[in-house]
Amino acid sequence: AQSVTQLGSHVSVSEGALVxxxxxxxxxxxxxxxxxxxxxxxxxxxxxxxxxxxxxxxGINGFEAEFKKSETSFHLTKPSAxxxxxxxxxxxxxPTGNQFYFGTGTSLTxxx
Amino acid sequence: xxxxxxTPKFRVLKxxxxxxxxxxxDMNHEYMYWYRQDPGMGLRLIHYSVGExxxxxxxxxxxxxxxxxxxxxxxxxxxxxAPSQTSVYFCASQGTGVEQYFGPGTRLTVT
Numbered sequence: 001a002q003s004v005t006q007l008g009s010h011v012s013v014s015e016g017a018l019v020x021x022x023x024x025x026x027x028x029x030x031x032x033x034x035x036x037x038x039x040x041x042x043x044x045x046x047x048x049x050x051x052x053x054x055x056x057x058x059g060i061n062g063f064e065a066e067f068k069k070s071e072t073s074f075h076l077t078k079p080s081a082x083x084x085x086x087x088x089x090x091x092x093x094x095p096t097g098n099q100f101y102f103g104t105g106t107s108l109t110x111x112x
Numbered sequence: 113x114x115x116x117x118x119t120p121k122f123r124v125l126k127x128x129x130x131x132x133x134x135x136x137x138d139m140n141h142e143y144m145y146w147y148r149q150d151p152g153m154g155l156r157l158i159h160y161s162v163g164e165x166x167x168x169x170x171x172x173x174x175x176x177x178x179x180x181x182x183x184x185x186x187x188x189x190x191x192x193x194a195p196s197q198t199s200v201y202f203c204a205s206q207g208t209g210v211e212q213y214f215g216p217g218t219r220l221t222v223t
Contacts, residue, residue, distance in 0.1 A: 009152065032210045043116075043202055043214035044155075051210060090154060097210045098143055098162070104154040 006103035019078040023091030034092040116215035133188040135203030143206035144186040148199040
């Protein structure tokens with residue numbers, strides 16, 4: 001069975017500081033990988049996805065993630081945090097493209 | 113183009129009552145999913161559908177039933193609600209790509 005581990009259920013950063021949210025997955029083959037963001041009382045929005053090709057993926061709002069097969073990781077980064085980045089972030093994995101497994105989420109707080 | 117909509121947005125049920133949650137999408141997507149979201153547990157798949165007239169069980173299907181009579185609609189039913197079913201329910205749809213599109217959620221409380 002697939003599993004997705006997000007290290008740190010709560011992360012706090014200062015405004016302007018680097019954001020790093022960690023995601024590791026278990027899979028015997030390179031899967032599809034996703035990061036979603038959820039703002040309070042809203043559904044999930046896709047930030048970025050990895051399917052094939054370039055391992056560094058750029059998404060919306062200045063976020064990017066790097067697929068590292070040897071480490072089975074797909075960490076999310078943003079060089080400079082903004083107050084509007086405060087939200088819940090979910091990493092997800094799909095081995096086939098139509099069954100998805102989500103991590104437990106990381107709540108990001110941005111301190112002014 | 114409304115995307116994915118969910119009805120209702122909020123609901124309070126008493127134990128043993130039944131209800132149906134409606135998910136509708138206007139993107140002509142084949143795949144539709146129902147998830148529940150609980151604190152500290154992320155999203156867990158309840159049931160899903162790969163096309164009109166088909167349904168399949170996900171990770172946590174017990175206590176729920178679903179139907180996909182029309183391609184654009186995916187219904188989630190609770191026949192006899194239990195407090196353990198208090199949760200936020202999300203519907204998602206997926207077309208030919210690998211991206212899922214989520215609805216705004218339904219917050220259900222069972223007392």
